[in-house]
Amino acid sequence: MSNALSLLKDVFGYDAFRGAQAEIIAHVIAGGDALVLMPTGGGKSLCYQIPALARQQDGHGTAIVVSPLIALMHDQVGALEEAGVKAAFLNSTLDAEQAADVERRLLRGELTLLYAAPERVTTPRFLGLLDTLHREGKLSLFAIDEAHCVSQWGHDFRPEYRALALLHARFAGVPRVALTATADALTREDIVQHLQLERARQFVSSFDRPNIRYAIVEKKDPTLQLLRFIEREHAGEAGIVYCQSRKRVEEIAELLCKQGVDALPYHAGLDAQVRQRHQDRFLRDDGVVMTATIAFGMGIDKPDVRFVAHIDLPKNIEGYYQETGRGGRDGLPADAWMAYGLGDVVNQRRMIDESPAPEEFKQALRGKLDALLALAEATDCRRVRLLAYFGEASEPCGNCDNCISPPAVWDGTEAARMLLSTIYRVQQANGLHFGAGHLMDILRGKDTEKVRQFGHQQLSTFGIGAQYSEQQLRGVLRQLIATGALAVDASSFNTLHLTAGSRAVLKGERQVLLRESVSQPAGRTRRERGSKATPAVAAALDGQAQERFAALKAWRSDVAKAHNLPAYIIFPDATLAAIAALAPASLADLRGISGIGEKKLESYGPQVLDVLQALA
Known part of the structure; x- marks a missing residue:
């Protein structure tokens, strides 16, 4: 693990592993299969990225990462390249010549990680490439991200994931790590069965996201309730609003825009270019609110989403947990807010009853819906109920609406x-x-x-x-x-x-x-946020540090646009805030700041010092 720690520090700029990361990484480096359940923002990616680096150093070749989304592949490869890691993707955004170039680099052993969608991984052409690598002993590991997609009981079932079972038989001896943020016991069993991970070691981290405050209010006028929530708690901050229908998505986005909120719609009925443009703006700009169906969100790595709101009831707790988990990935306070009413219960029951699915499947869906309804109706701690669903015992959190202001019954x-x-x-x-x-x-x-x-x-x-x-x-x-x-x-x-x-x-x-009915959570302690333009991570900085932070953000924005990447991939807000607070005067001073690896120190260190020097 000394080598893994060196990679963590030198490549990614972090001093220590979190939670079960060290144990998972050691197991996969040693060639073991693993099923990893870790909450959003818990650092799942490092659980295969560091083993990929370590195993390549030991002569094992390239790691293949199965990822369901093109946007996620692009951003993760961009982040790895910024950190000095040789990575690439194969997807439909590449023309024939570009794809052929990636394949040549793969066969020459020039890549540490290659990202591809499940549909591509199981094509004869791609399998032929993997066969060649396997014969030469140059296939390092398989990482199957968003593994819950393999399960019919999960909230985002994708049949193409089931074909990935062939990896076990065809490439015996190559370690596989399946990762997800959300899976109840039924979904875990499905993942193990369909990916043939019976002998894999299971790592189940705590599902708790203590920085997220859960609140569920009775639906009266949900658009007005949503607007008041945003204006009061999250003016000028990034957020996601989930709606059940495409029509509702567009109505809410239009209403928010009319009220001065920078909101964009996203759903599967929009032109692909429009969806991509809206997603890029959400990822790259500050303070954008995405109003969306559940077509949006998987793999969104934006760290500073300060709230996730539902104005319609999700289908189950897994979906709710996955969606709310997109808030507060940076570990700072975030809100999970939902408006819930009688119509939601009626609609969800109707959708299940009218489904052409077998009765056994419908019964399982009703059970999952019942668990979510119990969460919505609860008068005790929301977090205790939420974690209990995933089999985790906990104590009242003090950070949900019911704990902060116990409801009258x-x-x-x-x-x-x-x-x-x-x-x-x-x-x-x-x-x-x-x-x-x-x-x-x-x-x-x-x-x-x-x-x-x-x-x-x-x-x-x-x-x-x-x-x-x-x-x-x-x-x-x-x-x-x-x-x-x-x-x-x-x-x-x-x-x-x-x-x-x-x-x-x-x-x-x-x-x-x-x-007792409430339309807004009562008794909330309003967080200190600083000005509308100041992220929560920088709110505690003094005046001069705030000035340095603003200058660093402006510099980062220019660099991100030049590299066609979200700004947080260059440096997250937390790293900029630490730089602004410490005001380093040398590269040696910068080296000790979390989030600055050797490649970023070399690429950006002198520029950062120039920005600070200009303000001195």
Whole structure:
């Protein structure tokens, strides 16, 4: 491991490994297979990049990295080249001549890492290249990134990943490391089975991201709630807003822009060039908010995303965890904010029920949705619930909405019994089923045209729930549907039906406890952020250091544009802030700063000193 530590310091500019990195790296350098579960921002890439460097030094040749996204390949190869590592990618952005040149470099042993998509790795041509390397003993390792994509139970299943099982049989003896930030027990089993990693050592790091503050609010006017959240907590900062539909994405982006937020839409229906242009702006510019469907995000390495917001409920906890994990990769405070309502529950249930999937698969999806609904309805620590889903025990965090401001709880059992009784009596009277709005009108005694049309003012439950607000009753319905005590018939205008689970509530055998409605998290401690243009990492700098930081950022922006790379790949904000704080006067002073390896010291050290000298 002394060599691995030297590589960490000399190439990447860091003094020590984090968490399980050292153990994983030692295992893979020694030729072992591994399944690595590590949270976003935990340093997964180093777990194969350092073994690739070490094994090449030992004569093992080139490492092949399977990556699902072109943008991710481009940025990771760019970052490696900036650090002095010989890396390349093979994907559709290269013309025939460029691709042939990469292949020649590969066969000549000039590359430490080669990135390629799973579809390419399993083509006859690519396999032929790998066969040649394998015969010569020049195939170092396989790194399969975003390994959860192999699982039908995962949140981003990609069938092409399953073909990667051939790597085990065809290239026996070449170590394989599969990596993901998100996988519950079912997904892990699928990864092991389909990638034939039965003998691989499993490394499961803590899923906790303590710098992320989780908050879930009841959906009232979600666009207004979102706007207030951004204006109050994250004005001028980078963020991601997830929406369920393409139409909603464009509506939210337009609304935010009209309110002065620098927002861009991203979804699969946009032209590929537009998507790429928007993604590039998000990665390269400061303070851009990306409004997107889940088509956006995998592999996004931008470290200074200060918030991830959901205005629609995700499908499961894995998806929610993966998406929220894109915030705060730099370890600084970030927010995971979600607005959640009755319509979300109805829509997600409907999508599962209408799916053509086998019943066993639907049942698994319902179980995953139930876990997410339980998280949304929780009155105790969100983080404890989230980590428990991944099999990790924890204590209340003190950094989620429920910990910061424990919600008031009210007993909705009687209201639930009234609602279920109303549904039963309506069906008995008319032989018909109705939606939530009409049922609440009956219970609250509202004299509407529809109530009069069906004679529902004659029902014994008409008006007996007048003391409950519509908002309270929506909360009761939401929980009844979430727990299976009510069913939604999507084929009949989302009408509500009693289920076998209704009986226990009607008989008073099951209590229905609900949190008091809140539209924004209360009792928050506003973070000290500095000015709108100052990243959180630099907020604590004094006046002169702030001036140095701004000058360094301007210099970095020019360099990044010249290299066609995101600015954080040249140096992350944390490195610039450390330089600004220390005001080094020599290359020797720069060498000790985290994030500055030998190649970057050689390439940029003199320029950095020039920037600082100009301000002296």
